[in-house]
Amino acid sequence: MWVLAVILIVALLIPVAAILVDSPLGKSVARRMEGRVDGGPAPEVRDMQRRVELMETEIEDLNRTIAGMREELQFVQRLLEDPRRKKPTS
Numbered sequence: 001m002w003v004l005a006v007i008l009i010v011a012l013l014i015p016v017a018a019i020l021v022d023s024p025l026g027k028s029v030a031r032r033m034e035g036r037v038d039g040g041p042a043p044e045v046r047d048m049q050r051r052v053e054l055m056e057t058e059i060e061d062l063n064r065t066i067a068g069m070r071e072e073l074q075f076v077q078r079l080l081e082d083p084r085r086k087k088p089t090s
Helices: 001-023 025-039 043-080
Strands: none
Touching: 001 025
């Protein structure tokens, strides 16, 4: 019975470990470990990398916002179309 419990725990820990490794927290830990192994880049370079990552995140957020605004605009345009001018149906 204990063997079954151990196997079940190991089987459940594998997906949890995969999620943690792929998460931003796991990536941050990996970056810190890489920095300690080879001395890491200069502080200016690390600061610039952090800024670039922050800007990339902001750009992705802005792109999602713009896509949402486009969808909203299309919806409003369809609402405001003249209902008397119907598209011909076949």
